[in-house]
Amino acid sequence: MEKNNWFGRWIYSFIILSVGWLLFTFPYNQEELIVGLIASFVISLFTANFFKEFGLKSFSPMRIIGLILYIPYILWEIVIANLEVAKIVLSPNLPIKPAIVKAKTTLKSDFGKMLLANSITLTPGTLTLDIDGDDVYIHCLKIEDTSEENATKTITAKFEKHLRRFVV
Amino acid sequence: MEIIGIILISIGVIFSTLGALGLIRMPDIYNRLQTSTKATTLGAFSTIIGVGFMHPAWLIKTILIAFFILMTAPISSHNLGKAAHKAGIPLTDKTQIDECPQKEENK
Amino acid sequence: MNTLYWIWSIILSISILMVLTRFIKGPALPDRVISLDMFTTITTGLLVLISFxxxxxxxxxxxxxxxxxxxxxxxxxxxxxxSTNEEEK
Structure with a gap:
């Protein structure tokens, strides 16, 4: 990923902060709007140095569409997995087979790895314990085949297929 | 609108109770994290969105709160799991395999 | 509507009580932190319900x-x- 210049990063953090302010103070009035815009202008001058991976090209339409399409998919996955966990909790003899398995990821950027780990953790039944380079350590609630290939195929590849549309 | 809200809030309340039940029944820390925190996250998410549907003027604010919970819950549960694993809290007897490397250092 | 609201609040309160039993019983410190995490999440949902x-x-x-x-x-x-566990090692 090529380096974003400082101006792009500054625009990025200014837009994110302003949108956040607009959402927080939903019934608008003029004074609040002006104060919020000034505050996000000043803060973005200082914080632009920290957002190394973002810039103007984070706002390309393909990425935004990918992100918006990803949200319903992850919500549906959460509901399905929650129903399975509910079945386990309600059954009287607790049919669990826990294990900590290792899986490989092919995502390169830190932001992509963060999204992958959060998605794995949000679906019940799998919990990311650690990420070390390309290795992801996952605690599974119920898994039959604990080999690395199977874990990669059933857990990480499923999310990467969708994440690849908008992160590297 | 109201009926969608009532259904969503009922689903949320049921999942919160299931999460609390999982917290009591599961044998070790990692399984408790699995069943409880995430079932409760779905429960709170669905309750808050349901309130937004029943009171449409509040919809944006409630969606904001719900997405904040959805973003932060995995981070805190991941941190708790990592801390417990580093502390060497034992896994339950049913565990098949442990490939995470910190375990050997603790022995 | 009124009775439905009471049913929801009572079920949520019962689940908060169930979480608190784990908080009292929990064998190690991380169990208590997990139950605190769950407690706050359920309470946020209950607070939004009350505000409605x-x-x-x-x-x-x-x-x-x-x-x-x-x-x-x-x-x-x-x-x-x-951090505490690293010091103990």
Whole structure:
């Protein structure tokens, strides 16, 4: 990923902060709007140095569409997995087979790895314990085949297929 | 609108109770994290969105709160799991395999 | 509507009580932190429900701030658990 210049990063953090302010103070009035815009202008001058991976090209339409399409998919996955966990909790003899398995990821950027780990953790039944380079350590609630290939195929590849549309 | 809200809030309340039940029944820390925190996250998410549907003027604010919970819950549960694993809290007897490397250092 | 609201609140309160039993019983410190995390999440949902029933917009802001503070406190406790164990080794 090529380096974003400082101006792009500054625009990025200014837009994110302003949108956040607009959402927080939903019934608008003029004074609040002006104060919020000034505050996000000043803060973005200082914080632009920290957002190394973002810039103007984070706002390309393909990425935004990918992100918006990803949200319903992850919500549906959460509901399905929650129903399975509910079945386990309600059954009287607790049919669990826990294990900590290792899986490989092919995502390169830190932001992509963060999204992958959060998605794995949000679906019940799998919990990311650690990420070390390309290795992801996952605690599974119920898994039959604990080999690395199977874990990669059933857990990480499923999310990467969708994440690849908008992160590297 | 109201009926969608009532259904969503009922689903949320049921999942919160299931999460609390999982917290009591599961044998070790990692399984408790699995069943409880995430079932409760779905429960709170669905309750808050349901309130937004029943009171449409509040919809944006409630969606904001719900997405904040959805973003932060995995981070805190991941941190708790990592801390417990580093502390060497034992896994339950049913565990098949442990490939995470910190375990050997603790022995 | 009124009875439905009472049913929801009572079920949520019962689940909070179930979480608190784990908080009292929990064998190790991380169990208690997990139950604290769950406690705050359920309470945020209950607070939003109460704000709807009282028709009070301010309580939504309260629940937002409550969620932020709960998240930060759980993170700090996780950091604390990690650091103490490294010292013991």
């Amino acid at each position: 029933f009282l028709n009070n917009y301010i309580l939504l802001d309260v629940s937002l701030v409550y969620a932020v503070l709960a998240f930060i406190s759980v993170l700090i406790m996780a950091r604390y658990l990690e």
